[in-house]
Amino acid sequence: MPILNIHLVRGQHAADRVENLLLRCSEAFAAGLRCPLDRVRVFVTEHEPHLMCVGGQLVRDAGVNAPYFSFIVLEGRSLEDRQQLLAAFTDLIVELLDVPRELVRGGIVPVAPADWSIGGQPASSLRQAEIEARRLAAGNS
Template structure:
């Protein structure tokens, strides 16, 4: 399930940075969740500068990301995810750490589909093992 959404202002970073950001975020997210990288989906949405305002300033480079994961991950793991993903955004894009925002959305396994089957069934053993730890 792991999904990463990244939102940036169009024209503030290069396409090479975009690719590196998505690749690096994907690999690190998989490591942090102890999941195969093949399960990670990451995408980037670029916003026109006039459609992005931070603190009243149009077009300010202030990246935002969302990490979706199945519900039940421990708080300390979620904190590591937020910190590590922020580190990557700062390193790859060269932005100020204080300008990066991120959030985690936990999705109940019965509300996430994998090949048309709820994750609660498709990943039953993994979910049970995570709950037991």
């Protein structure tokens, strides 16, 4: 279920660096959520420089390199897990794309298990045991 989408400007980064970012973020996501790698989805969405604005200026004109990412996780993931992922994805973008840390932005989109499907079935049914274990662990913290 974990899904990460990283928004970049087309042409600002070499393809091999972007590919490495996809692979490393996939590994970090699985490790951070302690879930199988085959559940993870990571995408890069590239935007044309004339279709992205940073600080009130078109990237086409200013040339600013300011990636944004967002990721979806099921509700019930701990605040610590979510914040560690924010830091990990930021670190990877800074390291692999050579972007100044202060220009990277990221966010979390929590989704209720009943509102997410896996193969057409609600995650609330398919992942019921995992969701309950996380809920109990959070209650014991």
